[in-house]
Amino acid sequence: MTRLVLVSGHTFGRRAYEGLFASAAFLDGRLEVPLMIxxxxxxxxxxxxxxxxxxxxxxxxxxxxxxSDGSLLSLAGTIRAREPHYLLVVGWSRLIHPDVLSIPGERGGGCIGMHPTRLPLGRGQAPIPWTIIKGLESTALSVFFLEAGADTGPVIAQYELPVRARETAASLFYRVAQTHHTAGHELAEGLADRTVTGTVQDETAASRWPRRRPADGRLEHTMAYREIDALVRALLGPYPRAFAVIDGLAYPVVAARLIPARDHDPKLAEVLPDRVRFGCPEGIAELVREVP
Structure with a gap:
């Protein structure tokens, strides 16, 4: 029997593990999960x-x-005592300590993660907002072996996801979550047989996307409307909203549409009960305010 330790504090991890628990490999008793973190x-x-x-x-x-610590070093003894063949870490923002990463290797296994980009493209943080901000037409969920570096390990599988023209972070988040369920379900058989293998990433094609903070959602009058629209769509769902600052107050917004205009004030900033009129180079961006 193959023993797993599962780690997550995120919707994506929960969905992946639900898929694993629904698999034939688990239901037939070929997988055991003694510990979840x-x-x-x-x-x-x-x-x-x-x-x-x-x-x-x-x-x-x-x-x-x-x-108690994101690297899991404080739990190394607890994890080792379960004698896992694989450690799965999904939806976890911290790098796992090398001493923990080495534990499944003592039994010929490894540590496995998932990342919602087509690795080696888009290593790093905030992959869903960046996918929309960058205007990508497709992305993927990558299943890969964890290494000391973030998102650098051999790729086990990739699940393609189209990015629609009016995609939002909310809609993409929902679809990525569902794909995690599929990935967990399909990974289970290889885990049970201990036959999981990966392909080394092409470092010449690698890119890293930086962390995003709530302040990065501020809309500026100098932005083209397409940038405003993309930023608003990229910060829906569970992410902190895009916002306009007017007279020192921040107004979170959830949708945008362009009112083309030639003779307009590009720095227009007008607050209405349900929307904000916000000047941009092409005209006026009418922004729908978030309801508190």
């Missing part, structure tokens, strides 16, 4: 897309432990 309560509020796996652990009869 999640986020401590004090870190949940600041985690975009947070979802607890504690109830999933209870449902499946696994021990559940919140991690």
């Amino acid at each position: 999640g986020l401590p309560e004090e870190r949940t509020a600041g985690t975009v897309g947070y979802s607890s796996i504690a109830s999933l652990a209870r449902e499946q009869g696994a021990d559940y432990v919140p991690a």
Whole structure:
């Protein structure tokens, strides 16, 4: 029997593990999950897309432990005691300590993660907002072996996802979550057989996307309308909203449309009860305000 330790504090991880628990490999008793690790309560509020796996652990009869440090070094002994063949880490923003990464290798296994870009493109953080901001027409969910570097390990599988013209972070988040379920379900057989292999990433094609902070969602009058529209769409769903600052106050917005104009004030900033009129080079961006 193959033993797994599962780590997540995110919707994507929960969906991947639900897929795994629904697999024939698990139901036939060829996979065992003695331990699941999640986020401590004090870190949940600041985690975009947070979802607890504690109830999933209870449902499946696994021990559940919140991690006091994101690298999991403090839990190295706890993990090693379960003698896992694989450690799965999905939707986890911190790099795992090398001493923890080495534990499954003691039994010929490895550590596995998932990242919603077509690796080696888009390593790093905020992949869903960046996908929309960059105007990509397609993306993928990559399943890969974890290494000391972020998102650098051999790729096990990739699941293609088209990005629609009016895609939002919310719609893409939903589809990526569903794809995690598929990936977890399909990965289970290889885990049970201990036959999971990967292809080394092409470093010449690699790129890294930087972390995004809430302040990066500020709209500026100098932005072209397509940039405004993309930023608004890229910050829906679980992400902090795009916003316009007028007279020192921030107004979060959830949609935009362009009112073309030739003779207009490119710095127009007018606040109405349900929208903001915001000047841009092509005319006026009419922004729908978020309802509190």
